[in-house]
Amino acid sequence: xxxxxxxxxxxxxxxxxxxxxxxxxxxxxxxxxxxxxxxxxxxxxxxxxxxxxxxxxxxxxxxxxxxxxxxxxxxxxxxxxxxxxxxxxxxxxxxxxxxxxxxxxxxxxxxxxxxxxxxxxxxxxxxxxxxxxxxxxxxxxxxxxxxxxxxxxxxxxxxxxxxxxxxxxxxxxxxxxxxxxxxxxxxxxxxxxxxxxxxxxxxxxxxxxxxxxxxxxxxxxxxxxxxxxxxxxxxxxxxxxxxxxxxxxxxxxxxxxxxxxxxxxxxxxxxxxxxxxxxxxxxxxxxxxxxxxxxxxxxxxxxxxxxxxxxxxxxxxxxxxxxxxxxxxxxxxxxxxxxxxxxxxxxxxxxxxxxxxxxxxxxxxxxxxxxxxxxxxxxxxxxxxxxxxxxxxxxxxxxxxx
Amino acid sequence: xxxxxxxxxxxxxxxxxxxxxxxxxxxxxxxxxxxxxxxxxxxxxxxxxxxxxxxxxxxxxxxxxxxxxxxxxxxxxxxxxxxxxxxxxxxxxxxxxxxxxxxxxxxxxxxxxxxxxxxxxxxxxxxxxxxxxxxxxxxxxxxxxxxxxxxxxxxxxxxxxxxxxxxxxxxxxxxxxxxxxxxxxxxxxxxxxxxxxxxxxxxxxxxxxxxxxxxxxxxxxxxxxxxxxxxxxxxxxxxxxxxxxxxxxxxxxxxxxxxxxxxxxxxxxxxxxxxxxxxxxxxxxxxxxxxxxxxxxxxxxxxxxxxxxxxxxxxxxxxxxxxxxxxxxxxxxxxxxxxxxxxxxxxxxxxxxxxxxxxxxxxxxxxxxxxxxxxxxxxxxxxxxxxxxxxxxxxxxxxxxx
Numbered sequence: 079x080x081x082x083x084x085x086x087x088x089x090x091x092x093x094x095x096x097x098x099x100x101x102x103x104x105x106x107x108x109x110x111x112x113x114x115x116x117x118x119x120x121x122x123x124x125x126x127x128x129x130x131x132x133x134x135x136x137x138x139x140x141x142x143x144x145x146x147x148x149x150x151x152x153x154x155x156x157x158x159x160x161x162x163x164x165x166x167x168x169x170x171x172x173x174x175x176x177x178x179x180x181x182x183x184x185x186x187x188x189x190x191x192x193x194x195x196x197x198x199x200x201x202x203x204x205x206x207x208x209x210x211x212x213x214x215x216x217x218x219x220x221x222x223x224x225x226x227x228x229x230x231x232x233x234x235x236x237x238x239x240x241x242x243x244x245x246x247x248x249x250x251x252x253x254x255x256x257x258x259x260x261x262x263x264x265x266x267x268x269x270x271x272x273x274x275x276x277x278x279x280x281x282x283x284x285x286x287x288x289x290x291x292x293x294x295x296x297x298x299x300x301x302x303x304x305x306x307x308x309x310x311x312x313x314x315x316x317x318x319x320x321x322x323x324x325x326x327x328x329x330x331x332x333x334x335x336x337x338x339x340x341x342x343x344x345x346x347x348x349x350x351x352x353x354x355x356x357x358x359x360x361x362x363x364x365x366x367x368x369x370x371x372x373x374x375x376x377x378x379x380x381x382x383x384x385x386x387x388x389x390x391x392x393x394x395x396x397x398x399x400x401x402x403x404x405x406x407x408x409x410x411x412x413x414x415x416x417x418x419x420x421x422x423x424x425x426x427x428x429x430x431x432x433x434x435x436x437x438x439x440x441x442x443x444x445x446x447x448x449x450x451x452x453x454x455x456x457x458x459x460x461x462x463x464x465x466x467x468x469x470x471x472x473x474x475x476x477x478x479x480x
Numbered sequence: 481x482x483x484x485x486x487x488x489x490x491x492x493x494x495x496x497x498x499x500x501x502x503x504x505x506x507x508x509x510x511x512x513x514x515x516x517x518x519x520x521x522x523x524x525x526x527x528x529x530x531x532x533x534x535x536x537x538x539x540x541x542x543x544x545x546x547x548x549x550x551x552x553x554x555x556x557x558x559x560x561x562x563x564x565x566x567x568x569x570x571x572x573x574x575x576x577x578x579x580x581x582x583x584x585x586x587x588x589x590x591x592x593x594x595x596x597x598x599x600x601x602x603x604x605x606x607x608x609x610x611x612x613x614x615x616x617x618x619x620x621x622x623x624x625x626x627x628x629x630x631x632x633x634x635x636x637x638x639x640x641x642x643x644x645x646x647x648x649x650x651x652x653x654x655x656x657x658x659x660x661x662x663x664x665x666x667x668x669x670x671x672x673x674x675x676x677x678x679x680x681x682x683x684x685x686x687x688x689x690x691x692x693x694x695x696x697x698x699x700x701x702x703x704x705x706x707x708x709x710x711x712x713x714x715x716x717x718x719x720x721x722x723x724x725x726x727x728x729x730x731x732x733x734x735x736x737x738x739x740x741x742x743x744x745x746x747x748x749x750x751x752x753x754x755x756x757x758x759x760x761x762x763x764x765x766x767x768x769x770x771x772x773x774x775x776x777x778x779x780x781x782x783x784x785x786x787x788x789x790x791x792x793x794x795x796x797x798x799x800x801x802x803x804x805x806x807x808x809x810x811x812x813x814x815x816x817x818x819x820x821x822x823x824x825x826x827x828x829x830x831x832x833x834x835x836x837x838x839x840x841x842x843x844x845x846x847x848x849x850x851x852x853x854x855x856x857x858x859x860x861x862x863x864x865x866x867x868x869x870x871x872x873x874x875x876x877x878x879x880x881x882x
Contacts, residue, residue, distance in 0.1 A: 093536045127555075134495045135562040142565070145573050146558035149551035153529075156548035160537040163544070171547050175577045176622050197622070220578050220599065 080112040082246045084212065084234035089249055089308040090154050091121035099308065100161040103207055107167060112202045114241065116212045116234040117158060119150025140185035141221055148222040151211035158209045169207035172197065174214040174222065181215030181223045188215050188223035190232060193240040210237065228289020235292045239299035246301050248288060253307035254315035255287055257478035258331040263469050265479035269329060271316045276329045279421040279455045327431050328422035328476040333465050335416045338390045341382040344407025351404055352381060362396040364389045368450040368459060384459060387413055415447060416465045419457040420472060432456045438475040444468050483508055484648045486518040486614065486636035491651055491710040492556050493523035502563040505609055509569060514604045516643065518614045518636040519560060521552025542587035543623055550624040553613035560611045571609035574599065576616040576624065583617030583625045590617050590625035592634060595642040612639065630691020637694045641701035648703050650690060655709035656717035657689055659880035660733040665871050667881035671731060673718045678731045681823040681857045729833050730824035730878040735867050737818045740792045743784040746809025753806055757783060764798040766791045770852040770861060786861060789815055817849060818867045821859040822874060834858045840877040846870050
């Protein structure tokens, strides 16, 4: 059995934690597994390096920033190999160059293209634990790149795919995927299994356990993902293509407060207006989420949409540039909103899930401002202050604690 | 003109110093030079990394220690490239992998074998300053290696040789090579030029400006070396094959206090004894320097030699092991001695230089305990407490201040 195990920065923040992770990996090794370990930089080291860069150049060239940042994971993997050596187990650390992890050339946000597995397989054949730097790659110019947010998860999944691993374990500070955030919904329950698609919707919607790109990649290559805690031996949640029917319509409830609603009022009602509006936002790299178009007065229309709250300024700048061209009468924003979603592969074949959600929000006197749905998801936009109440009543309504 | 400039850890210890080095390199760049910069790790970063390694494993595997240590120079070069960018000058940082710097496979003490210059030349053609990690290489297993003490000097000289650079400037905290250590001999004078051989003898004898291996390499490939200060614009000292005749027999006086004298008394006077003695020391990795053999009483002989003082314990351990086999009667050590040497290419064709040195030591009432000579060097062993006086009288005697 070949297992890829990924540990984040918190899990390797100091020597004691590194030793714990080493022991955990050695358990699998002694049980006869081939073990590949993927590590992030220790603790907040990546932030330390970014601050260091900005102290000498407020706008450091991205290529050089990646050159600097990739030292973080190299330190982690070398320290881990030393820890394993002190425990008497042979291991070898490899960075992106040594593997090699080929990526696209975009510094700071590269995509993995191809992984050479020869070196890894040779080291595994020598009965070594192979410890690999997460988050980093090498582009066609032979330069270091980094993969952007959640990059180490992506490294782990891509390695699992390339090595045809039996499973890819992602260790976090929570012990699995829950029906809702346990800090908000006390009755939240850990799921044994969840499908890739459900996990994708949960990840996008702010459950924050796994990064989207890693789940997409796992789905594409059928990598069996397991989310587990690095702090205890709990089983975790398995993410795979088809899960056992648990007679559940809904797998979980998620909330996302990084939302601003923008309304563009009084647009001319002629073809191409919506295109030009969203094209301007896309060119400013702003992800637009929920969209609502309504007919206004006097042959005009209003368009309302949501964006990540931290992109509000960029969005308003982009809109200001086209305000006159599109004859906008007004632009309103509301940052005190949040998205609440239910996700479940079971709802595909079950009509009435959405209306059941709306009903329980109505009963709780929570106003729905926008609605968006997909095959396995229903999302509503509500006032931010109602989020906790909404999640709890929905969790109760669908009986997720059972 | 192509120039290689090497700066040590002290010169890049903080942002302010990095900016100073950047500006210094940019002067040459703006004057039309192709500029290649070689950097050590910032300040004491290498020591910090070694301590970090030892905190998790008192005997870290050398391969992993090199993997850890090589992050130090990678941070320096990335920071330097960011500094140059902030000054509006295009540059690119490269580590040992990217260059590539091929070395032997001995971790911690690798030797450079071959440097690929294609990437460097391409970047220079793009009118960039190329900033390269010193001290590190890659071996045939695709693993990082480090070059051992003085490694960054060696990197710089090897790059200068591979690129056929017009000169290789080594920046230190002194502004050149002196006729004697200015802290000891007040009248010491900076030399404009010195030959490789003289520099080699001075380096070995503790002048401490350049590491031996870099000077040997410079001699082998005819690299024009310049030792300069990173703190001022002073011209420095040029090290090359043949220097202008300055009508000087002696170029400089050097002292080395890292010396212990060991006398092995009452050895049997039969063949193979000396061989077995020094073979035991060689196997313990101890560099033996001056050697004196004398006939003792009763068909025995005494052997006296000097070793680096910090290897005294290892040497005595090695001798203890063979004490009985060789029938040694006694082992005496004296750690309160020091070597004082005069070096000069001019003395080759001038007999009488040594006796002039002995004469002035005699006049100063300084006892000579051992003597050793080469074609361009005379070394005497004296009491440590006499070193300052000896250096000054010798400096005066040979008129080195003029």
